[in-house]
Amino acid sequence: MIMNESRILIYDGSFNGFLTAIFVAFEEKAQVADIQKNTISQNGLFSKTETIFTQMDKAKRVWNGIQKKNNTAIKNIYFAYLSETEGVELLLYRYIRKMFAKNVDIVSDYSDGVVLKISQLTKSVGREKHRMEAFVRFQLTKDEIYFANIEPDFDVLPLISKHFRSRYADQQWLIYDVKRKYGLYYDLENVEIVSLDLQRIQANSTLKSDHFLDEEYGYQDLWNNYFKSTNIKSRINMKLHTQHVPKRYWKYLSEKKEAV
Amino acid sequence: MSFERIKEKLNILADAAKYDVSCSSSGSKRTNTDKGLGDSSGMGICHSYTEDGRCVSLLKILLTNHCIFDCAYCVTRKSNDIKRAAFKIQEVVDLTINFYRRNYIEGLFLSSGIFKNPDFTMERLIAVAKKLRTEENFNGYIHLKSIPGASDELMREAGLWADRLSVNIEVPTISGLKLLAPDKKHEDFTKPMLKVKNEIIQYKEEKKIIKSTPKYAPAGQSTQMIIGATGESDKDIMYSANHYYTNYNMKRVYYSGYVPVSEDSRLPAIGSQVPMLRENRLYQTDWLLRFYGFGINEILNDRHPNLDIDIDPKLSWALRNLEHFPVDINKADKRMLARIPGLGMKSVHKIISARRFRNLNWNHLKKIGVALNRAKYFIICDSNKWENRDLEAHKIKGLILQNSVGKFRKEYSSQLQLFN
Numbered sequence: 001m002i003m004n005e006s007r008i009l010i011y012d013g014s015f016n017g018f019l020t021a022i023f024v025a026f027e028e029k030a031q032v033a034d035i036q037k038n039t040i041s042q043n044g045l046f047s048k049t050e051t052i053f054t055q056m057d058k059a060k061r062v063w064n065g066i067q068k069k070n071n072t073a074i075k076n077i078y079f080a081y082l083s084e085t086e087g088v089e090l091l092l093y094r095y096i097r098k099m100f101a102k103n104v105d106i107v108s109d110y111s112d113g114v115v116l117k118i119s120q121l122t123k124s125v126g127r128e129k130h131r132m133e134a135f136v137r138f139q140l141t142k143d144e145i146y147f148a149n150i151e152p153d154f155d156v157l158p159l160i161s162k163h164f165r166s167r168y169a170d171q172q173w174l175i176y177d178v179k180r181k182y183g184l185y186y187d188l189e190n191v192e193i194v195s196l197d198l199q200r201i202q203a204n205s206t207l208k209s210d211h212f213l214d215e216e217y218g219y220q221d222l223w224n225n226y227f228k229s230t231n232i233k234s235r236i237n238m239k240l241h242t243q244h245v246p247k248r249y250w251k252y253l254s255e256k257k258e259a260v
Numbered sequence: 261m262s263f264e265r266i267k268e269k270l271n272i273l274a275d276a277a278k279y280d281v282s283c284s285s286s287g288s289k290r291t292n293t294d295k296g297l298g299d300s301s302g303m304g305i306c307h308s309y310t311e312d313g314r315c316v317s318l319l320k321i322l323l324t325n326h327c328i329f330d331c332a333y334c335v336t337r338k339s340n341d342i343k344r345a346a347f348k349i350q351e352v353v354d355l356t357i358n359f360y361r362r363n364y365i366e367g368l369f370l371s372s373g374i375f376k377n378p379d380f381t382m383e384r385l386i387a388v389a390k391k392l393r394t395e396e397n398f399n400g401y402i403h404l405k406s407i408p409g410a411s412d413e414l415m416r417e418a419g420l421w422a423d424r425l426s427v428n429i430e431v432p433t434i435s436g437l438k439l440l441a442p443d444k445k446h447e448d449f450t451k452p453m454l455k456v457k458n459e460i461i462q463y464k465e466e467k468k469i470i471k472s473t474p475k476y477a478p479a480g481q482s483t484q485m486i487i488g489a490t491g492e493s494d495k496d497i498m499y500s501a502n503h504y505y506t507n508y509n510m511k512r513v514y515y516s517g518y519v520p521v522s523e524d525s526r527l528p529a530i531g532s533q534v535p536m537l538r539e540n541r542l543y544q545t546d547w548l549l550r551f552y553g554f555g556i557n558e559i560l561n562d563r564h565p566n567l568d569i570d571i572d573p574k575l576s577w578a579l580r581n582l583e584h585f586p587v588d589i590n591k592a593d594k595r596m597l598a599r600i601p602g603l604g605m606k607s608v609h610k611i612i613s614a615r616r617f618r619n620l621n622w623n624h625l626k627k628i629g630v631a632l633n634r635a636k637y638f639i640i641c642d643s644n645k646w647e648n649r650d651l652e653a654h655k656i657k658g659l660i661l662q663n664s665v666g667k668f669r670k671e672y673s674s675q676l677q678l679f680n
Contacts, residue, residue, distance in 0.1 A: 108613030111624040134305045138362045146361065163302070169295040170397075171361060218263040219358050225267055226359075229274035230320060231310040234519055234534055240313025244306070255308055 006031040011052045013037040015081055019059035021052045035089035072107045080121040082155045128152050129159045137254050140216045146173040149252055157184055161191050220254045227255040272345040276325045276336050277371055281514040285317040285366035285401040287479035288423040296397030305366055318369040319359050323347055323384055327373030331441035333489050335521040336373045352388050360400050367401030378409035389421035408448035415455040419477035425456050428484040432500040436490035456481050457508050480511035488535040489518040489527055495565040498545055502556045515542040541567040551605055552598045575601040579653040589641040590619045602634030633663050
């Protein structure tokens with residue numbers, strides 16, 4: 001009887017922690033009422049809570065198991081997870097159960113509510129990843145690091161690491177997520193995750209900061225001028241403009257500095 | 261370097277280059293080698309969008325706007341009284357590298373006015389690209405303009421450094437060209453095009469045998485036509501585009517609504533509206549030809565030489581060919597699904613995947629993202645509620661227009677016509 005009592009699994013908020021929770025749920029054939037991060041967990045009235053301790057070997061087994069079954073599914077699961085949408089853990093749990101319950105490839109079953117929702121979340125996160133690849137604006141600091149602030153809707157830093165590493169292999173760079181307070185730093189050899197609490201360096205203020213070289217402001221100025229010159233006034237379409245470059249991103253784009 | 265001087269040149273030479281529509285940065289397979297700078301192996305990226313809503317992907321500039329030609333449609337033509345400027349080769353290289361390092365751009369789009377002669381100009385463009393590749397180890401995207409009349413030898417070299425080459429045909433008809441650009445011959449445009457096409461084929465063949473064969477213009481070539489400058493019909497334009505797609509293996513043909521840049525009796529006056537809706541319909545047609553399996557004569561022919569302005573070309577085709585409908589969503593093949601108004605290729609693929617699990621009904625189709633307000637008159641699905649009145653084409657069109665809000669609606673609404 002105790003085995004079948006519904007449970008809320010509490011994990012540490014990491015992706016590996018989540019995968020460990022999935023492992024536990026499957027192994028113990030648990031009735032899962034919810035899977036929650038320890039920072040935002042709420043007790044259920046009729047369920048008991050259980051704290052899950054992240055175990056890399058279990059997480060790895062879940063990852064490999066899903067990947068072996070379906071390569072697209074593992075990507076969808078990781079992307080959807082990074083959306084940080086409320087309740088995404090339970091949704092993913094149901095998705096994974098569906099996957100293992102059937103022998104067919106469920107990833108393209110778009111008329112199923114869970115599958116469609118995961119596919120939509122994957123698409124949103126993918127779009128945000130692509131936006132960050134586009135909207136990062138590096139500024140060259142006095143110690144020769146190309147530095148950028150971002151504030152993405154979803155936690156996409158882990159997804160853009162490879163893109164920037166293969167593109168800027170010969171320069172040091174740091175991309176810092178203002179909202180989640182961590183960054184990626186490339187030291188010409190490897191990319192590492194750095195946790196810092198940067199208060200002072202605010203990108204794209206119209207005020208100059210002494211962290212950056214004068215030359216840096218020279219190039220920003222050239223870029224802003226180019227941005228204006230390449231516009232065709234008789235074709236103006238501000239609606240389309242803000243559709244492509246939503247206003248929430250403007251404060252980190254040097255070409256929109258004056259508009260902010 | 262002097263930022264002030266560069267800024268002045270940049271303003272002049274970016275302003276003059278902006279009428280070139282292409283800003284594509286995809287399709288190349290150039291990867292970062294030896295820890296160099298840049299990579300253009302992925303999909304294209306628009307780093308920003310101008311206030312006219314166009315993608316900014318490349319640093320798009322002219323090397324110079326000095327020009328020996330006097331083409332009526334062109335802002336840099338000899339007789340136009342404007343400020344002239346010229347970049348030094350090193351200045352373009354520095355700008356490109358510094359913009360790229362800051363993640364402003366995917367690469368460079370370099371065009372030029374023709375100074376001295378075509379070969380002299382082409383040599384300069386090649387020198388910029390070569391310097392970027394060899395001295396800066398730059399693997400970003402480079403789009404070079406093929407200068408009309410440039411020699412075969414130079415065109416061969418250009419493709420070794422550039423990812424894409426393009427020569428703009430500008431005027432879709434030969435008679436129009438004679439009128440607006442009397443100094444240029446049609447062959448001046450097609451000769452470099454043909455050379456590039458043949459080189460691409462040859463390099464690809466060689467690559468099959470010798471793996472170390474260098475890349476030659478891996479992102480192919482493109483061209484552009486001005487729309488609405490010489491009174492040509494949509495049929496003229498699209499048959500011409502089709503000609504370049506089939507005979508020169510063009511990756512893209514761009515359509516650019518003419519923006520009046522001079523007072524000239526041969527052209528629309530300054531201040532005339534840019535034909536943006538027409539441009540949009542031409543792009544839709546272009547897509548139908550390249551991705552939806554339509555033949556050009558199905559959409560445009562002697563009986564229908566111009567596209568409808570108030571409805572999209574696929575809907576227009578469907579209304580003229582009602583005998584093919586309704587189509588059963590759960591049974592029809594891909595070719596026929598692609599012909600249903602309101603269905604994009606993404607929806608087509610989703611439908612084909614999803615219907616393997618169960619028959620699809622209206623609710624499924626709506627969730628998948630089908631534009632039902634157009635599609636519903638042309639399909640049946642797993643439901644007995646479908647449009648079973650025997651409606652005539654003009655009736656369907658009326659119903660669709662009544663129940664939709666197109667972004668260009670104001671340009672053809674009946675209220676406006678009262679004042680025309």
